[in-house]
Amino acid sequence: MSKDLDVQGIVKSFGGPAAVDGVSFHVPEGSFFSILGPSGCGKTTLMRMIAGFIEPDQGRITVAGQSILGLPPNRRPVNMVFQNLALFPMMNVAENIAYGLKCRGEDKGAIGPKVDRILGRVGLAGFGDRRVDQLSGGQKQRVAIARCLVLEPALVLLDEPLGALDLKLREHMKIELKQLQGEFGTTFAYITHDQSEALVMSDQVAVMARGRFEQVGSPRDLYYRPATPFVAGFVGQSVRWHGKVEQRDAGWVLLRTAEGLPVVAAWDGTGTDAQLFVRPEAIQLARTEAELGTLENKFEGTLSSLLFDGAASSVLIAENTTNTEVRVALPQSGPMLQLVAGDTVWFGWAGEAGACFAVDA
Amino acid sequence: MGRAGRLSTFLLFCPALLWLGLLIVAPLVDMGALSVSERVSSDEFRFGFANYATFFEEPVYWQTFARTAGFAIIVTAATLVVAFPTALYIAKQAKGMGRVALFTLSLLPFWVSELVRTLGWMILLRESGLISGLLQWLGLAQGRVELLYNDGAMLVGLVYGGLLFMLIPLINALDSLDEHLVEAGLDLGGSRWTVMRRIIIPHAMPGIVAGSIVVFMLTIGNFATAVLLGGKNSLWFTQAIYDQFITRFDWPQGAAFGFMLLGLSSVLVWLGLKLTGQSLTRSLQQP
Numbered sequence: 001m002s003k004d005l006d007v008q009g010i011v012k013s014f015g016g017p018a019a020v021d022g023v024s025f026h027v028p029e030g031s032f033f034s035i036l037g038p039s040g041c042g043k044t045t046l047m048r049m050i051a052g053f054i055e056p057d058q059g060r061i062t063v064a065g066q067s068i069l070g071l072p073p074n075r076r077p078v079n080m081v082f083q084n085l086a087l088f089p090m091m092n093v094a095e096n097i098a099y100g101l102k103c104r105g106e107d108k109g110a111i112g113p114k115v116d117r118i119l120g121r122v123g124l125a126g127f128g129d130r131r132v133d134q135l136s137g138g139q140k141q142r143v144a145i146a147r148c149l150v151l152e153p154a155l156v157l158l159d160e161p162l163g164a165l166d167l168k169l170r171e172h173m174k175i176e177l178k179q180l181q182g183e184f185g186t187t188f189a190y191i192t193h194d195q196s197e198a199l200v201m202s203d204q205v206a207v208m209a210r211g212r213f214e215q216v217g218s219p220r221d222l223y224y225r226p227a228t229p230f231v232a233g234f235v236g237q238s239v240r241w242h243g244k245v246e247q248r249d250a251g252w253v254l255l256r257t258a259e260g261l262p263v264v265a266a267w268d269g270t271g272t273d274a275q276l277f278v279r280p281e282a283i284q285l286a287r288t289e290a291e292l293g294t295l296e297n298k299f300e301g302t303l304s305s306l307l308f309d310g311a312a313s314s315v316l317i318a319e320n321t322t323n324t325e326v327r328v329a330l331p332q333s334g335p336m337l338q339l340v341a342g343d344t345v346w347f348g349w350a351g352e353a354g355a356c357f358a359v360d361a
Numbered sequence: 362m363g364r365a366g367r368l369s370t371f372l373l374f375c376p377a378l379l380w381l382g383l384l385i386v387a388p389l390v391d392m393g394a395l396s397v398s399e400r401v402s403s404d405e406f407r408f409g410f411a412n413y414a415t416f417f418e419e420p421v422y423w424q425t426f427a428r429t430a431g432f433a434i435i436v437t438a439a440t441l442v443v444a445f446p447t448a449l450y451i452a453k454q455a456k457g458m459g460r461v462a463l464f465t466l467s468l469l470p471f472w473v474s475e476l477v478r479t480l481g482w483m484i485l486l487r488e489s490g491l492i493s494g495l496l497q498w499l500g501l502a503q504g505r506v507e508l509l510y511n512d513g514a515m516l517v518g519l520v521y522g523g524l525l526f527m528l529i530p531l532i533n534a535l536d537s538l539d540e541h542l543v544e545a546g547l548d549l550g551g552s553r554w555t556v557m558r559r560i561i562i563p564h565a566m567p568g569i570v571a572g573s574i575v576v577f578m579l580t581i582g583n584f585a586t587a588v589l590l591g592g593k594n595s596l597w598f599t600q601a602i603y604d605q606f607i608t609r610f611d612w613p614q615g616a617a618f619g620f621m622l623l624g625l626s627s628v629l630v631w632l633g634l635k636l637t638g639q640s641l642t643r644s645l646q647q648p
Contacts, residue, residue: 051544051548052548053544072547073544073547073548074547074548074549074550074551074552075550078548079548079549080544080545080548082541082544082545083541084539084541086539086541086542086544086545088542088545088546088559088560089564090559090560090563090564091559099546099549099551099559100549100550100551103549103550103551103552103555104550147549148549151549151550
C-alpha cells in the first residue's frame with residue numbers, strides 16, 4: 001500500500017462560518033502538494049487537522065489507507081515543519097534531530113549514525129554540535145526539515161516555512177526544498193500564501209479561499225486555465241476588466257468594458273455580464289498596428305509610465321479613445337526598450353489569451 | 362555627560378544609596394564588628410572568633426542549622442512542585458480576564474501581613490480549629506485533633522508563604538515559551554511527559570532557579586511562620602538568633618549566628634547552582 005494522503009469532506013467550524021468547509025483531496029506518495037490561499041482562508045486549520053492538533057467536525061483523513069483521526073499528534077505518521085521552525089533552543093543541532101528518534105525509543109547506538117547521515121544529506125555535515133542560535137536562516141530551515149525526514153514519515157507538512165526568510169534566501173530555499181523533496185521521495189504537503197512558492201515547487205496546487213478549494217491542478221493549469229475568477233485573480237498578475245456582452249458568436253463574445261473598450265474573448269459561457277482576465281505577458285507591444293498581425297484585440301495608446309523591475313518590468317499604457325489604463329509586461333530585450341513616457345504604442349492580444357467568467361449582473 | 366547631568370544622576374541615586382548605606386551596609390558592618398568581639402568579663406570585650414567557635418563546638422547549634430537548611434530545601438522543592446502546574450496554567454492556558462483573575466488570586470494573600478496569614482493557618486489547624494471540627498463532624502476523628510506545632514504544619518505554612526515568590530519568576534519564564542515548541546515536541550513523537558521534561562522544564566530553568574533561590578532564602582530566614590506553627594519543640598535557626606539577642610542578651614553571639622546564617626545559606630545556594638549546572642547570571646538575565 002503506498003503512503004498516499006487522502007482527505008475526504010473535511011469540515012471544521014469554530015462557531016460561526018466554517019473555517020474549512022468540505023475539502024477533499026488526494027496526495028499520491030512522493031509528490032509535492034501545495035495549498036495556496038490568502039491568510040484566513042482556512043489552510044492552517046486544514047494542516048493542523050492533518051497534524052492532529054485539531055479534530056475535524058466531519059470528514060475522513062487517511063494515510064496509507066489507515067484513518068489517522070482520533071490519533072494524538074505524537075502517534076501520527078505525519079511530521080510538521082512549523083512556520084517559525086520551532087527548533088528546540090535548549091538542544092544543539094544533533095539533539096534536535098535525535099529528539100524524534102529518542103521519543104520513538106530507537107536503539108542508542110543507531111541514533112548517532114542516523115543523525116550524521118541525515119546531516120550529511122541536507123549539507124550540514126559537522127554541524128551537530130552547533131547551538132541552534134548559531135545557525136543562519138537557511139541552515140535552521142534544513143535542520144527543521146532534517147528533524148522530520150530522519151523519522152521517515154509518510155508525509156511532511158510544511159506551514160509557510162519560508163515566510164521568515166529574506167527574499168534572496170527564499171528564492172534559494174524554494175529550489176533547495178524542491179530538490180530535497182525529490183531526493184528523499186517523501187510526500188510534502190506545503191501551505192503558503194505566496195503563489196510563486198507554490199508554482200515553483202509543486203506537482204499539484206490547491207487554491208483555497210473561504211474554507212473551500214477553488215481549484216486543484218498543476219501549476220500550469222492554474223496559471224493558464226484558471227477555473228474561477230478567484231484563481232485567475234490570485235495566481236499571477238492579471239489585467240482585469242468587467243464587461244457587458246454585446247455580441248455572441250460560436251464560442252466568441254464581444255465585451256464592452258466599463259470604460260467603453262470593445263474586447264473580443266473566447267468564451268462559451270452564458271450571461272450578460274462577464275469578467276475578463278488577461279496576463280500582462282500575453283499582451284504584445286508594437287510600434288505599428290501592422291506588427292500586431294491578426295490578433296483579435298488591437299488598440300492604440302500612449303505610454304503613461306515605465307515601471308522598471310528588472311525582468312519583471314512593465315509599462316502602463318492609456319488607450320487613446322477610452323483612456324483605459326492597461327499594464328503590459330515589457331520584455332527586457334528587443335526594440336521596445338527604447339520606449340519613453342509619452343510614446344504612442346500599439347498593444348494587442350489574442351482572444352484565447354483571456355480567461356472569461358460570468359458575473360451575476 | 363555635563364556637570365549638571367552628573368549631578369542629577371547622583372541625586373537620582375541618592376535615595377537608593379542612602380537606603381543601602383544606612384539600612385543595610387551600616388548595620389551589617391556594625392554586626393560584623395560585634396560578632397568578632399569576645400566577652401572577657403561582664404563589660405569587657407576583645408577581638409576574637411570565640412562566638413563563631415561556639416557554633417561548631419555546641420552540637421545543638423549546628424544541628425539546628427542543619428535541620429533548618431534541610432527543611433528549607435524540602436520547602437523549596439515542595440513549593441516548586443505546587444507552583445509549577447499553577448504557573449504553567451496561568452502562563453499558557455488562561456487567557457484575558459481569567460489570567461488576571463488567577464494572578465490576582467495568588468497575589469491577594471500577600472496583601473496581608475505574614476503574621477496574620479500565619480494566624481490564619483493556626484485558626485484552621487489548632488485543636489479547636491476548623492479542620493479538627495470538620496474531621497469530628499464527619500466522624501473521622503473521635504476527639505479533637507491537634508494539627509499545629511509539628512513539622513507538617515510548618516511545611517504547609519512555609520510553602521504557602523513562598524508560593525508567590527516561586528510563581529512570579531515561573532510565570533515570567535513560561536510566558537516566553539513558544540507554543541510551537543510544545544507542538545513540535547508532540548508532533549515529533551514525544552509524549553506529554555517527554556515534552557515536559559525535555560522542552561518545558563529546560564525552558565523554565567532560569568525561572569526555576571530564580572524562584573528557588575528566593576524561596577530558599579526567605580524560608581531559611583523565616584521567623585514568625587516557623588516559630589508559630591512549629592511550636593516549642595521544633596528547632597529553627599532564626600529562633601536561636603532571636604534567643605541570643607532577646608532572651609540571653611548576648612548580642613555578639615547573636616551577631617555571629619546571623620553571619621553564619623548568611624554565609625552558610627549563600628554557600629548552599631552556590632552549591633545548589635553548581636550541582637544542577639546552572640548559572641546565576643543566566644538566571645538573572647531571563648527575559
